[in-house]
Amino acid sequence: xxINKRTKGDLIVLDVAEKRVDAAIAPxxxxxxxxxxxxxxxxVLLDLAAVEFMDSSGLGAVVAGLKSMGGRGELAVCNVxxxxxxxxxxxxxxxxxxxxxxxxxxxxxxx
Amino acid sequence: MKAxxxxxxxxxxxxxxxxxxxxxxxxxxxxxxxxxIIELLRAHGIKQIMxxxxxxxxxxxxxFRDGEQFGxxxxxxxxxxxxxxxxxxxxxxxxxxxxxxQEFSGFFDETFVVLCGDAWxxxxxxxxxxxxxxxxxxxxxxxxxxxxxxxxxxxxxxTDAEGRILQFQEKPSVEEAVSNTIxxxxxxxxPEVLDHIPSGGEYDxxxxxxxxxxxxxxxxxxxxxxxxxxxxxxxxxxxxxxRQILRGEVEGYQMPxxxxxxxxxxxxxxxxxxxxxxxxxxxxxxxxTAINDGATIVGPTVIGANCSVAxxxxxxxxxxxxxxxxxxxxxxxKKVLYGDKCIAPSGEAIDILENDIGFxxxxxxxxLVLSEAHRLIFEFARETGALEK
Numbered sequence: 001x002x003i004n005k006r007t008k009g010d011l012i013v014l015d016v017a018e019k020r021v022d023a024a025i026a027p028x029x030x031x032x033x034x035x036x037x038x039x040x041x042x043x044v045l046l047d048l049a050a051v052e053f054m055d056s057s058g059l060g061a062v063v064a065g066l067k068s069m070g071g072r073g074e075l076a077v078c079n080v081x082x083x084x085x086x087x088x089x090x091x092x093x094x095x096x097x098x099x100x101x102x103x104x105x106x107x108x109x110x111x
Numbered sequence: 112m113k114a115x116x117x118x119x120x121x122x123x124x125x126x127x128x129x130x131x132x133x134x135x136x137x138x139x140x141x142x143x144x145x146x147x148i149i150e151l152l153r154a155h156g157i158k159q160i161m162x163x164x165x166x167x168x169x170x171x172x173x174x175f176r177d178g179e180q181f182g183x184x185x186x187x188x189x190x191x192x193x194x195x196x197x198x199x200x201x202x203x204x205x206x207x208x209x210x211x212x213q214e215f216s217g218f219f220d221e222t223f224v225v226l227c228g229d230a231w232x233x234x235x236x237x238x239x240x241x242x243x244x245x246x247x248x249x250x251x252x253x254x255x256x257x258x259x260x261x262x263x264x265x266x267x268x269x270t271d272a273e274g275r276i277l278q279f280q281e282k283p284s285v286e287e288a289v290s291n292t293i294x295x296x297x298x299x300x301x302p303e304v305l306d307h308i309p310s311g312g313e314y315d316x317x318x319x320x321x322x323x324x325x326x327x328x329x330x331x332x333x334x335x336x337x338x339x340x341x342x343x344x345x346x347x348x349x350x351x352x353x354r355q356i357l358r359g360e361v362e363g364y365q366m367p368x369x370x371x372x373x374x375x376x377x378x379x380x381x382x383x384x385x386x387x388x389x390x391x392x393x394x395x396x397x398x399x400t401a402i403n404d405g406a407t408i409v410g411p412t413v414i415g416a417n418c419s420v421a422x423x424x425x426x427x428x429x430x431x432x433x434x435x436x437x438x439x440x441x442x443x444x445k446k447v448l449y450g451d452k453c454i455a456p457s458g459e460a461i462d463i464l465e466n467d468i469g470f471x472x473x474x475x476x477x478x479l480v481l482s483e484a485h486r487l488i489f490e491f492a493r494e495t496g497a498l499e500k
Contacts, residue, residue, distance in 0.1 A: 026484070056467040060484025063491045083461050090453070090461070090471055091488055092442050092497040 001028040011111045012036060013103060015047045021058035021084075029058070033065030033075065042073040045106045049079035054087055063093070074098065078106045112240060113223040114157045115209060116148060119165035119190050119202040122229070124345040127452045127460050133167040135228025136174065137343055140356045140395055140413055141367040143174065144343060145228040149181050152224070155236040158183050161218055162228075163208035165190040165200035188212045206314040213305045225298045225316070231341040231352070233363055234297065242334045243299045246274060250304050250324055253297035254335040260285055265293035266317055274332045279321060292335055304329065339363075346458040350447060353430055357393040357411035368395065378416060397433065405439075419475045423498055436475040440492055448472060 002017035014032075018025060036044060046062065048054075066075040078100040080088060088094040100106035122129030128137060135145035152160060160178065164171050164187050171187070178185030188211055191200040203211055209225065212218050222243065224236055234253060243251040254268055262285055269278040269289040278289055294317065307323050308314050324331050341361055343349040356364045368376045372385065374392025380399045387404035394408055397416030402408070405422030412426055415433035420426065423439035430447045437443065447454040453472060454460040463472055470485040481489070492498045 053466075055465065056470070056482065056488065057484045060482075060487045063484075063487055067487075067491065083459070083466075086453075086455070086461055087466060087468070089444070090442060090468065091440055092492055093488065095497045096491065096495040 001025040001032070003029075003032060008107055008111050011043045011045060011107060012041050013045045013047060013106075015050070017050050019050060019052050021048075021051050021054045021061070023055065023057040026057040026061035030061040030064045030068075033061075034068040037065075037068045037070065037073060042069070043110055044069065044073065044075045045100070045103065045110070046075065046077045047079050047103055048077055048084055049081075051084050052082060054084045059087060059091065059093060062097075066097070074110065076100060076106055076110065078103055112155070112157050112236075113219060113221060114152050114160045115212070115219075115223060115225045116145060116160060116162045116228045117205050117208065117225065118145065118171055118228040119163045119200070119208060120227075120229070121166045121200070121202075124458075125343065125349060126346075126458070127454065128346065128349070128447070128449050129166075131167070131450050133164075133170050134343065136167075136170050137229075137349060139231055139341070139343065139349075139352055140364075141397070144231055145171070145175075146181070147231050148226065148228060149175070149178070149183060149185075151232065151234070151236070153182050155240075157224065157236070159218075160185050161188060161212050162186070163188045163190055163203070163212070165202040168198060168200070186218075188215070202313075204313040204319075205316040206308045206320045207312060209316075210305055210308040210310060210314065213302070214310060219300075219302045219305060221302070223300055223302075225300060227296045229343055230296075231343075231361070231364070232295075232297070232338060234338040234340075235336060238336055239297075239299055239334055242274070242332070246332050247330055248299075248332040249301045249329045250321075250331045251299040252276065252333040253295045253299075254292045254333045255295050255338075255340060256291055256335060257293050259288070259291045262288040262291055262293065268292050268294050268333050270333045274334055276321075276325065276331045276333050279317075279325075281318070292333070294333075295340060346447070346454060347456050350430070350456040353413060354411045354428075357395065357413070359393070366395065368398075374410065417475060434475045436473050436477075436479070438471050439498060440489060441471045443472075 004015040006013050069075050076098040118135045122134035125134055136143045160183055168189050175185050190202050191198055263282055267280040267283050267288045270276055341352045343352050355361050366376050368378045370376050375394050377396045378398030381396055382401040388402050389407040391409045393410040395413045399416055400414055400418040402420045403422040406420045407425045409427040412429050414431045417433055418435045420437045421439040424437045425442045427444045429443050432449045435448050451463045452460040470481055
């Protein structure tokens with residue numbers, strides 16, 4: 001799984017550099033966020049600009065990631081587009097995740 | 112008068128719907144477009160109708176069979192071959208398809224009308240016939256005036272005061288168009304026109320036959336009559352046509368079923384407690400469908416037959432195919448659900464199987480099997496209140 005991590009203050013930006021987030025990389029993604037949470041991360045932003053396809057296991061990994069942050073933290077998403085945005089909407093996950101249009105917008109709000 | 116319906120096209124602009132359903136069989140609020148065309152032909156006394164089929168031919172042939180149950184006689188000219196148990200289409204083009212039938216039996220032995228199977232119309236065919244005969248025309252095109260800024264989508268036609276065809280322009284720019292009168296793809300011919308089509312190959316009416324008729328100085332006319340023309344040539348067209356019908360904007364379109372509440376039509380054997388659901392008209396609900404307590408449906412929406420809509424589901428401005436299960440978590444806004452596809456009006460689609468979202472949308476006959484990820488998403492939606500929102 002290709003993930004580029006950068007830190008801006010206490011915000012961790014994860015740039016998911018994969019076209020497809022499916023069963024093949026879902027466990028890694030879930031694990032990656034869980035590890036960050038364990039290390040005490042409280043604000044994580046998933047940049048999905050590169051992601052064109054996500055299936056239910058990919059979405060499940062993102063949900064598991066948010067849950068692993070517990071009550072203390074926040075996992076937001078940005079650059080959600082096309083079929084991935086549709087998936088979030090169809091499953092109502094767009095109502096539970098904080099969504100930003102761009103990384104800049106997210107940083108202005110939670111960075 | 113006889114008729115021919117052109118039904119051999121692949122319907123590429125209506126994909127993914129036309130991967131499984133040939134365009135003439137696409138339903139506009141429950142009725143295949145071609146069935147409405149057959150009814151119109153019969154109403155004008157046309158009883159012998161030939162259809163050329165190719166792509167997904169059996170879907171058409173098995174639905175209409177010999178036409179007796181529709182009060183007409185129907186025959187098919189299949190353009191393709193069967194190889195290893197699989198049909199392969201080999202369409203001959205609109206004119207090539209007519210020629211094949213003529214060479215087979217000489218079927219066209221009187222005036223005949225030719226039309227596409229992909230638009231709902233209420234054209235007064237008898238009036239076209241009167242015009243055609245009065246002018247002693249050999250080929251007559253039914254014309255329609257469209258707003259000037261839409262001419263680029265069509266074949267533009269210029270006629271003289273008598274209706275004689277002077278000029279054709281295929282999809283001209285708005286600036287170049289010689290008129291705002293367009294070719295609707297509905298034609299009336301005398302059999303001798305078929306002599307101008309070469310044997311045994313692909314040949315097109317608009318692009319090849321018509322220029323040849325002009326060259327040969329055949330009496331060739333166009334007639335513009337007011338009529339409704341509801342095209343389903345693309346996914347956005349199909350989407351808009353369905354909405355127009357539900358909103359009552361297509362005059363004379365017969366809604367199926369029974370109007371059980373103002374603007375709400377249903378088939379029979381529908382399981383619903385009207386006090387426990389939120390339904391905003393116009394909505395059609397098919398036979399043997401269950402709408403469970405707490406579901407929300409906002410029109411214009413068509414729900415097919417044998418569907419199951421769970422409590423909590425939100426369906427807004429959708430067209431839902433038969434046998435669709437919609438879960439309590441689903442929120443569908445402006446979607447066409449067709450087979451395994453969840454299609455946006457633009458034509459973009461999500462594949463239910465590939466995305467593994469059967470827990471949101473699926474065939475109602477399938478057993479509901481939840482994976483770990485499905486359970487997690489469901490649970491999370493419940494915990495966060497998204498299910499109730």
